[in-house]
Amino acid sequence: MFARGAAGVRYRPTVAVIDLGAVRHNVRLLKPDEVGFMAVVKADGYGHGDVEVARAALQAGATWLGVALVEEGVGLREADIEAPILVLTQFPPGSEADALEARLTPTLYTDVGLRRLAAAAASRPDRGPLGVHVKVDTGMHRVGLPPERATGFVRDVADAGFVVEGLWTHFAKSEDLADPFTEEQTRRFRQVVADVRAEGVRPRALHAANSAAAMALPATWFDLLRVGVAMYGLPPGPGLPKASELRPAMSWKSAVALAKRVGAGEGLSYGLTHRLDREATVATVPVGYADGYGRLMGNRSEVLIRGRRYRVAGTVTMDQLLVECGDDPIAEGDEVVLIGRQGSEEVTAGELAGLLGTIAYEVVCGVSERVPREFVGGKAE
Ligand SMILES: Cc1ncc(COP(=O)(O)O)c(C=O)c1O
Incomplete structure (x- = not known):
């Protein structure tokens, strides 16, 4: 209900991709x-x-x-x-x-x-x-x-x-x-x-x-x-056998909705809790705490864009968060990975959980209903 527009169309690029092939792999592994x-x-x-x-x-x-x-x-x-x-x-x-x-x-x-x-x-x-x-x-x-x-x-x-x-x-x-x-x-x-x-x-x-x-x-x-x-591909704790063979089933993705230059000394987002040391490209990503991306991630977590890690800059708001991208050529439409792989980089639910002092279980359960689930790997092998 939340996730769909009037004609069943989605307008926002934010999605949790669920790899059912990974679920099958994990069951067979375990x-x-x-x-x-x-x-x-x-x-x-x-x-x-x-x-x-x-x-x-x-x-x-x-x-x-x-x-x-x-x-x-x-x-x-x-x-x-x-x-x-x-x-x-x-x-x-x-x-x-x-x-x-x-x-x-x-x-x-x-x-x-x-x-x-x-x-x-x-x-x-x-x-x-x-x-x-x-x-x-x-x-x-x-x-x-x-x-x-x-x-x-x-x-x-x-x-x-x-x-x-x-x-x-x-x-x-x-x-x-x-x-x-x-x-x-x-x-x-x-x-x-x-x-x-x-x-x-x-x-x-x-x-x-x-x-x-x-x-x-x-x-x-x-x-x-x-x-x-x-x-679901998430190890319940450190040092467990087979952990490296698990395949995380959820990737959480969005895309840059706006990229703009912001001047040195400017503050970002509510409370202006992050200030730019120098002029930089600031990307706006349409994901917020109403989607389950916790407000406490602000100035702590990292997302992936064009295969690189970028820190979430300033407070996470209800529907949007900001990323400081320096002088990198970041543009509207670029994929943003909140959880999952991009190139050789990976952000895991466990990494986000560690920043929040919680466990990966809570991070994935917390991805709210507003985020559409897109299923891949659905066919029996
Ligand atoms: C009674 C019971 N059994 C099994 C499980 C599965 O636990 P886990 O997700 O750690 O495999 C749970 C989850 O909390 C549970 O409550």
Whole structure:
């Protein structure tokens, strides 16, 4: 809605190009032969477009999709995606009927959540036993069931007529390979698995590994990986194996909208926070913080024009930013790369994240809806 003009035409050159070939490459790189692969496509596929990424990931061998919201799962079904979809929290109250109608797989971890799901399932008696995934909190304390309650809960889930198809947990800091906590979480999870099996319940999908664990820690793989950020080609942290083989799927591009000479001593943009030492060409680029290019990037980040890096000069405004280009022959229409490659230079989402004190996840999720996504590499290979 945002991104299109009246006739479906785009007038602004700003676009996020999503390389679905890169998504397929990353899935193939990360998926071990004998282990399933859940493509985590929540938050509109980390800003890349959930439907398109889901299709590409499934083509490359993903076996599951993971979403945060029931709405996201319903959206995938509306796009005729048939793969199993796990909602990574319990269905919110009131959403159960729609979630079941859309054949979304529930996560469960509280008694009240179990009761609500059982009530919703009872009104669909003809549909047969429903598979659910029980989530255990092994130390992150976001959502999940305390390990000591797992056995009793799994029994209650089975008594309510559900099939415990999956048992899973989530790591708090697996990207930090030096921290032993992932090993401790894995140990706690294995204990829960053993306890549950001792009760005679054998979930066929045990899963724990996010991107970092999928890249570095085979002992955490179990039956299924749940991979988000690395599938988009972004390493979740430094020093992880295979990081150099990942291909970033998003490039963010625009073009110079205006190039003009500005005199020595003049200040640029709101607050005049950057002053020219000498006369220079100043390029105006139609990207701003309303597009998700953070205001704090002003005077810090760099963009690529004609294969060279240029610092963003002065404050990033809502819709436009400025670049000081010295005496270089920069002209209206020149491509500007905000994230991605140009010539031999590259700006990564990780580089921008570092400037903002955040992580690449937030940078790509933050590219706003106003920026049209253009998909390339969409055909199956
Ligand atoms: C429960 C769960 N599993 C898996 C993932 C994927 O994590 P990553 O993007 O680090 O691979 C996420 C993302 O935050 C998550 O919340």
